[in-house]
Amino acid sequence: MYFQGYYYLIVGLQIFCGIHSYRRGTLNRWIFLIVFLPIIGSLYYLYSEVINNKSTFRPVNKSSIDVGAVINPGGRIKKLEEELQFTNTFANKVKLADAYLGAGMTDKAIDLYKSSLTGAFDENEHVMGQLIIAYYSQQRYDEVIPLAKKLYKLPQFARSKAHLLYAQSLENLGKIDEAETEFKAMKGRYSYFEQRYEYGLFLMRNNREDDAWQIFTDMLNEGPHLGSIEKKSNRVWLSKAKDELRKITPSQKPA
Numbered sequence: 001m002y003f004q005g006y007y008y009l010i011v012g013l014q015i016f017c018g019i020h021s022y023r024r025g026t027l028n029r030w031i032f033l034i035v036f037l038p039i040i041g042s043l044y045y046l047y048s049e050v051i052n053n054k055s056t057f058r059p060v061n062k063s064s065i066d067v068g069a070v071i072n073p074g075g076r077i078k079k080l081e082e083e084l085q086f087t088n089t090f091a092n093k094v095k096l097a098d099a100y101l102g103a104g105m106t107d108k109a110i111d112l113y114k115s116s117l118t119g120a121f122d123e124n125e126h127v128m129g130q131l132i133i134a135y136y137s138q139q140r141y142d143e144v145i146p147l148a149k150k151l152y153k154l155p156q157f158a159r160s161k162a163h164l165l166y167a168q169s170l171e172n173l174g175k176i177d178e179a180e181t182e183f184k185a186m187k188g189r190y191s192y193f194e195q196r197y198e199y200g201l202f203l204m205r206n207n208r209e210d211d212a213w214q215i216f217t218d219m220l221n222e223g224p225h226l227g228s229i230e231k232k233s234n235r236v237w238l239s240k241a242k243d244e245l246r247k248i249t250p251s252q253k254p255a
Contacts, residue, residue, distance in 0.1 A: 013042045021045065077103060090121050097127075101134055110134050125151055129162040141169040158186070164195055171202060190222050190230070193237040200244060213248050216241040 014034055021030045030049075033041030080096040093116040100109035113131050117124065128147045135143045148166035151157045167182035183202055186195035196215055203212035219241045223231065 010038050010042075013046075014038050017042045017045045020049065077105075090116055090124075094124075094127060094130075098130065101130060106134050106137055123150060125154060125156075129160060132162040132165050136165040136169060139172070141172045144169040145173075159192065159195075164198060167202075168198070171205075176206060189218075190226065193219060193234040193241075197237045197241055197244075200241065204244070204247075209248050213245065216245045220245070 017030070017034050021034070030041075030045055034045060035041075077096070077099050080092070080099050084092040084096050093112050097109045097112035097116070100106070100112065110131065113127050113134065116127055121127070128151055132144050132147050132151075135141075135147075144165060148157075148162060148169075151160075151162060157163050163182065163186060167179050167186070170176075170179035170182060179202065183195070183199040186192050187199065196219055200212040200215040200219075203209070203215065219238060223234075223238045226234065
């Protein structure tokens with residue numbers, strides 16, 4: 001009985017990993033590990049793609065740099081175009097679309113993202129999140145809103161760049177109260193520094209300097225209590241908050 005339960009547990013884990021990888025378009029890369037090394041492969045997949053959440057939204061206060069793309073972006077894009085021409089898969093489409101977006105070739109990125117949203121991938125969260133970024137960059141705010149609403153209930157959406165752009169799109173569409181609701185949802189002590197900084201700017205744009213002063217002041221008061229990693233990753237937002245505080249005259253600051 002114990003062995004049978006253990007067997008079903010492993011098979012269930014393989015099925016979960018297989019379906020998860022298939023929906024993300026990465027099954028070709030992971031199938032060997034999941035099938036032929038069921039325990040190690042599945043656990044490694046869970047760590048890499050689920051726990052670390054590498055294929056979904058990245059928190060807005062973190063970034064990754066593709067060194068090859070920086071050194072020779074044109075060469076990397078050409079290589080990805082050749083890969084897609086040779087093997088027309090969801091994963092190859094998304095990699096090329098991401099490269100297009102990173103290189104400022106936004107129209108091409110949008111076309112490729114949209115063409116990839118079919119079949120099992122018709123609501124892929126990474127692609128929809130990237131489309132939000134692309135649409136926002138072109139001031140297509142009306143097209144940001146429906147995509148954001150599809151992603152809204154996903155836990156990773158709360159801290160994502162897509163959520164921030166959703167709030168800013170609402171503001172640009174004149175939906176000030178709705179925008180503020182989203183900015184408030186991204187508040188948190190000792191965290192969410194970029195979102196809070198952008199909330200402060202939102203308040204200043206809406207002639208609420210006293211409220212903005214409080215946001216920036218809270219951020220700077222929390223700065224010395226951050227760990228070294230958090231302090232380093234949020235240094236730019238703390239610096240920007242300090243700069244904005246200088247723009248608020250003493251008569252505008254609360255007593």
